[in-house]
Amino acid sequence: MNGEVLEGFLCPICLKDLGTITQLQNHFEEAHKSEDVAVIQHLKGLFEKAKKKFLNEEIVKDNLQTPINLSPKRIVNEKPQEIGRITSHTTFFKNLREKRIDAYALETNKLLLRLDKLIDDKAPMEPSKRKNYEKSVVPWTKDKKLTNPSFEPEGEMLGFRRSNSSGSLNSLFSSEGESHLRTCQRCSHLLERRHDQMETRNSTPMENFLYSRLCQYKMDAERQIPQVLTMAQSLRDGDETYSLQSAESERQKLIMIFDSIDKTSKRIATMIDEQNAGQKTMQLRRAIRQAAATWLQDNMLGLQSLPTREELDEIQRRKNLELEKRIAIEKDAMTKKLEKDNASKKVEIVVRKASLPNTKNMQDENGWKPETQVSDNDDPMLQQINIIKSYIKQAKQQCKWDEVHMLEENLNQLEKAYWDEKTKPFI
Structure with missing residues (x-):
């Protein structure tokens, strides 16, 4: 070192200027990842602090700079406190609430009864008679007593007058014949409260x-x-x-x-x-x-x-083809079954005739006739088996393959029946 002072984002190991803090950090992690882990962690901490400083971020102070209070703590083991005196105000609250509810209900019912009488169809409509009728239903109160209506449950608390539009419950119809209701503030509050209760009870949220x-x-x-x-x-x-x-x-x-x-x-x-x-x-x-x-x-x-319509048409077309194919297969199987049954019947007839004594050779409709050689000492079922075997041999010699196939099937059935009969006593 010749005393030259280097400036910039220098690598602390190779002293290479990287230009930015990000490039310096990437260079250090890639080029010097084989260095000691403790050294790397220490340098990473320096990089983070330098990065925060250059980005104008606050550097968190070291916890060692925070003063530590070494004074001993006072530990107090207090006993659990007992529950003190309890006073219940529930009874007082319920009594007060019941009185207030009863007072509201009583005065609201009074208002409803008076309103019902005032709007009755039988009430007189002439002005002179109407005034006396309203006085008989609702007592009119003087103006000086209605300057500030108050609610007193114990006494007569509702008063009505005709002179003031804000304090009269008597007049339901104006001079023009328009239906309306005029009442004092307290009575209006009771009626609105009753209306809200009915709306809440009858309406659905x-x-x-x-x-x-x-x-x-x-x-x-x-x-x-x-x-x-x-x-x-x-x-x-x-x-x-x-x-x-x-x-x-x-x-x-x-x-x-x-x-x-x-x-x-x-x-x-x-x-x-x-x-x-x-x-x-x-x-x-x-x-x-x-x-x-x-x-x-x-x-x-x-x-x-x-x-879709095209897919449905294609599905129905394939189904119709499968149905036709299935019908053809079933029809072919039925035809083969009928032919097999007819051939079996013919063979049974031939076997019966061949098992009779002095049976002569018979000629079929195509001109071919098998010859039979049966011993009278054999079992009847063995005689039939031997006859069919001879028929098969003669049919093969004459190349009658259809007859060979039918005779072999009958031979298998006879042999199976014969062995079942023989083994029955031993089961």
Whole structure:
């Protein structure tokens, strides 16, 4: 070293200038990966610090610079505290609540009864009679007593007057004949409260209505899916029980039901409630959406597609060819069976005649006749077997191969019957 000062991104081992911190790090990992592991880890730490410095990032201070509190901790083993005095206010709350509910119910019922009398069809409509009728139904209160209506359950708390439009429950019809209701603030609050209670009791929340509709869509789809699958399989098999048009119509109905399920579940999941919905409500809505999506995935993936018109024609053509081929095979088998039965009958007749004593040689319709040589001492079944063997021998000599084939089959049957008869006592 001649005291020259080098600057730049230098490799700490080979002192090569790499230009950038990234190239320096890559060079070090590739060219000096065989160096000592401890040295490499130390240099990597230096690279990371240098990189953060050049990128204007904060360098985390060393934990050694953080002051360590070496003062001993005070450990206190406290005894578990006992439960102190408990005072229950449940009874007081229930009594107070019952009184308030009874007071609201009593005054609301009074209002409803008075309103029912005021809007009765039998009430007089003439102004002079109407005023007296309203006074008999609802006592009119003076203006000075209605400056600030208050709610006092123990006393007479409702007062009505005709002069002030904001405090009168008596006049239900204006001078123009328009139907309306004028009442004080307190009575209006009671009537609105009663109206809200009836709406809540009789109305169904929108999410309940949508969920009921979603369940109905699922039931309709579950009834429709087996029918669509049956029709699709029938068309794939080439049957003519269902038409392609009817199958497409039923499939389209099912797809529309699937679409309704998807839209309804999405609407439930994204429904915005006027009242702030809680976390449990939102989780329930998302769970309904997830269950509907899973149900759609399971049922739509297993839905078999319908063949096109060209595919259906090709399937039916192949099926007709297979049917014709099967009919021809069955017809040929039936013909062979009949021929075999007729040949067997002819052979049986020949065998019976050949087994008779003094049997003469017979000539068939083609001019060929077998000669029989049978011993009277043989068993009758052996005589028939020997006769057929002689027939076979003579037919082979005359090249009557059809007769040879039929006689050999009869010979096999006779031999099988003979051996079954012989072995029967030994079984």
